[in-house]
Amino acid sequence: MTFLRPLATKKTKAEKLRAGSTSRLLAAAALAGLGTMAIELSAVRLIAPWFGTSQAVWTSAIGAVLVALCAGYLVGGRWAHADAPEKRLSVCLWAAAAWAVLLPKIAPWIAALLVPEGASLEQVASALPLTSLACSLVLFFPPALLLATSGPLVVELIARGTSCPAGSAGGKVLACSTVGSLLGTFGTTYFAIPSLGVQGTLWVTAGLICLGAVFSSRAGAQHQAAGLVLGALLSGWIQPDAEPFELIAIGESPYQQVRVTELEDGWRALEVNEHRGSFQSLWAPEPGLLGPGYYYDYFSLPPAWSGASEDWDALVLGLGAGTAWRVLEGALPLGVELGATGVELDPLVIELAREHMGLPQSSEGRRVISGWDARVALGPLRQEGSRWDHVVVDVYANQVEIPAHLATVEFFTAAQGVLKPGGWLQVNVGALGVDDPLVLAMGATLADVFGGPTLALEVPFSRNVVLCQRHQAPVLTPSDPGFADVGLELRALVQRAQVPGTWTLLDSGDGQVLTDLDAPMESLQRASLARLGGEL
Template sequence: MNTRVRARLGLAAALAGASTMIVELAAVRVVAPYFGASLTVWTNVIGVVLFSLAVGYVVGARLARSERPERALSVLLALAALVCAWIPWLAPAACRAFLPEGLALHEAFGLVAWGSLAATGLLFVPVAVALGAASPLFAEAWQRSSQESAGAIGGRVLGASTLGGLVGAFATPHFLVPELGLRATYWSASVALVVAMLLASFRSGPARKALGARILAVLGALASGGFTVAEPAPAEGWVELECVESPYQRVRVVENRSGAQPARLLQVNEGLDSFQSVWSTEPGLLGEGYYYDAFALPPAWSATGGSWRLCVLGLGAGTAFRVIEPTLPKSVRLDALGIEIDPMVVELGKRWFDLVEDEHHRVLAGVDARTALRANPGPWDQLVLDAYANQVEIPAHLSTVEFFRETRAALAPGGWLSINVGAFGCDDPIVRALAETVAVAYEADALALRIPASRNVVLFARRDAAWLAPTDAGWRVAALDAHGLLSKATHPANWRRFAPPEHAPLDDDHNPIDRLQLDSLELGRARLSELH
């Protein structure tokens, strides 16, 4: 076989493999602004792509019987290039068709699984089928110009496409999406496919090269800004201040300008009516409906002087710092460490949420909370766990009895663990599982406190000390009850004590946290239906 032709086909197969991985890995980021990036959405995307590739392999096998397989290969690569370039523009309409705007998180629960599956199918089946069909055509075109066996040629084609896929797998999350954005990421895949088409057209005339030039012209028109992508709009009365693509998620800052005082929220991915961080013009308590105020209770109950050593796992844009510090007793200074896995969130916090970083407010960005806690073992007076992936997903490794034992070891005697749990009451299945797991780790009862006018429950546990119950004297701290958080907690439905069971429900070996979170959303939807 001609060495030059073999090199051209091998490089074309590698480019097609790279494009396939780019399309698949970036697909979740395309639908995330509407459906999130939960395990369900990831499963739907991977399932759709794998099924489409399988269909493509069968289609390619039939096309390989044709007289000129390289011609069919060129057409398929050209088709894949065009469809790939249009995906970011088609995504908003496809996603909105299955997820109407204005839904609350629990209202959208039933639509996320099937809606993301349907939208993913509309957007990615055509390009994935075309890319799947290309693989057997590469092998057929190679074999017809060679005396090698089918096995040898198949191995070389698979090797080239897999190496290309490896490049695409690393480039997509580490460079393309965070540095270039989704539109440019899909343009890159389209350009790679056009180049692959031209390389594979080694026996075609000028018509195939002219087709490649036309496709490149279309890509150039898209890149020049002639078309715009409609992003999900903020809720009525809110304006978007900044929106970025980080290595982990789509992040935006929105501001409410309809009230007397502006308020800002940091939202990720689908947003809906949820948020990750809050800013108001004055630091301190935020008021009813904001769980952050509950984080100020432990120092109000037990801080006596000196410094209050605080570690926040899941800092976000720094709301916990802004709420806790102004509410400390006058004789107490805050010494805080915030740990946030997404560096872009920290940057937005500094720009829009008054996040301060100095000797008393340290920030570690780009590191996992469990790993960072081991490197910063305290002792701490308070650990705040507010780490979420997307909207409702508590990372599994931050919800196990082994991890909570690590938090207990990092606390000073009498120190507090405070956990934000997205839930629909103290009887929520995820609250029970987490609270009982914490109770086993701390060898003591855990307290669940429902936050009025919110979908949040805050859990409390102490190392080697008892906590105050809402029925105990000293529960109310006048300075912190301006919005009724402590007084409303005395209602039996708003708090619950969880004793340690014989075995922890969640551990590193067996952790059904994903199922529990889906059960929680189903509970919220059922309760909403009862109200109507």
Template sequence: MKKSNLILYITSFLSGMTVMAVELSCSRLLAPYFSSSQIVWTVIIGLIMICMSIGNVLGGRSADKHKSLGRLYFYIWLASVWIALIPFVGKYLISGIAGLLVLVMPGSDIVVMGSALSCLVIFSLPMTLLGMVSPYLVKLGVEDTENKGRVAGQIYAMGTIGSIIGTFVPTFFTIPYIGTSKTFLLFALLLNIVCALYFLFSRKNALRNTITAVLILVFLLIPINDSLAFWKTNIIYEGESLYNYLQVSETDDSVILSTNVAFGVQSIYKKDGSLSGYYYEYALMAPYFIKDMSPEKKLDVLVLGLGTGTFPKQLKKYVPNVTTDAVEIDAKIADLASKY
């Protein structure tokens, strides 16, 4: 690995890592509005692959025509700025697209159309620009070497290694601990830094990149309003866990948990202990399907999916002589149940 090509390998690594990180963060950004179903994942993966393919073609043509690292790093800088803007404008664009579809195409499949249009509007430009990186790097990296195959292989390997890391880091670290919005900012900052380093050493446009890198870093470090249900006024908690987007809201008579949706209800607790009238409570009839059921009969119940614990509470209240054990994979939900 030549030192002269080091910046190219670092660029390939960071661009590959950012592509996967943005793709995974895209799913979490769209989930509250359109769900995180297989349909939405298919739309995200398919459209991003289309954008990357277009970027590969455009990048190859541009590399042959211009043969300029400066142009490549301008494209990367532009992608980083766009990604950094997503936490601030993405939710408004998504809700606007969803509302427009309801008005203009009320009979359409909002999940498919909404997720596709949102993905195109928000992510097509940065993904296309990042798709231009690999052909550019290969063109400029192999131009003055006899080992063209080796250098091209190393460039693609670095991009793939970056993609692997970009797959795990958001899911297991950044999204659960700093949230989706800060994840976008973090990876935008990494891209911006590599651009700033290039322009600094080449003594071209270093000030522009330094300013944007500092701005992104500031927004990464300070609290920002990253509420995805920004139109609601009764939210008392909004955050993310390893598994879910979580939202707790409160009305005069209820406390409500929503997971991965901005509009639905996954659990509701009535402050007076009464039933909510939602379909979840049909499960309270289950014990009465047991043969020889009677008020004196002792029951052991295992609940898979504790949620906020409303069902075990109702079961204890309405079914006599019951002992309940419950299991919940998302510890954050159990913590919210205790707190609220």
């Protein structure tokens, strides 16, 4: 018996067209997913100069996008049953691309309306949940909604064009959209923003969404008209805005926007996401004390209190542009050599500080550990046997927030482990007074770790408190005779620290001892800001 192999049938022209149309529609769905995630991840970076990048701001941005996705799915589902859904899909994608182009221009205007120029950092923070949510809804709800309509519309178009079951079509669309979202997530964070900045990222995103619009429909005249409109939007803004005359350098890292600005008298400031006159680091033409109102000067006291005579080894966690190094270098007693190590999370901060703020290259006596979290770095440093006379903790995730994992018993125990006997630990805390809730909690935590009271020193003319502890030795207090036994240059600083009401000793029972499993830093920050609001 002879069996005949059935002849392979060739796809008809109509079948090939349907297959090509399906591929283009799935590509459009993938590009819409990419655009959604790129806009969402760029969102917080775009409004960070006004609101910061705290968890509350991320929550507002993510919440606004989720609400938009919900609304967009419903709208897309309704439009899927209308005539010519492919035209609606194309219009939505073109409109989303246009909005992405507009975002870098309208964001400052919207943020300025919600955060008046005269508002203090504390006032901004107290209203942060509402203002950041309002800003996110105005800026990011429209493009996310427009992009979300693509899912139901693409499912309907594939089902109509191929007689494919709705479940099968929906699965393909969801898979392609998720792949696009993954590409948008990793591409935006690790490639686009560091290389192109936020504005460049949004423009590239707009271009990719436009490509999805072209894939979604064959309406040539519509594409030409939309392309002309988008080109007109870009043509007026292809040149970057003129920056203020004091701006020296600006860059985008995976963590933040970093700027170096020129201040009065030749001073320079390094700013990260700031927009309200605050700064992360300062550079003065000459090393040494900066003057009243600067907490960095308090880092110069431990060498004098310890009677340093030859070398003073200091580890700065949260190095920034190296302000603490320069203050120590200029204020150390005569003949004392500074051995300095610094840990900084953001490599771009180090790069700009070396170019514009005098931060030295790593060499003997100066070691910069770039790209490391402060807590993570302590493990290898301890393993290699390094020990210091002085550890400075000056770490902030945003303008006023200390990361919870850098304020706990476990973290301070690790920091204590790299101190020499008699070595000092100092922590900069953004707070109002020595009885601030955040100061009480962190002072109690330090006291629990070191086994003795924590000295809290309020910095006059600022919103900072410096906490001091000592390994295997008691801390000096302003009432001790040795407290004022410092050089002439530090005498005024010590006298300010001795003013009644500006210092206190904190025991482990004076506040909540923070641990990795229980460190309510955000509620402590809110309590601190609420207390400030009551005094204004």
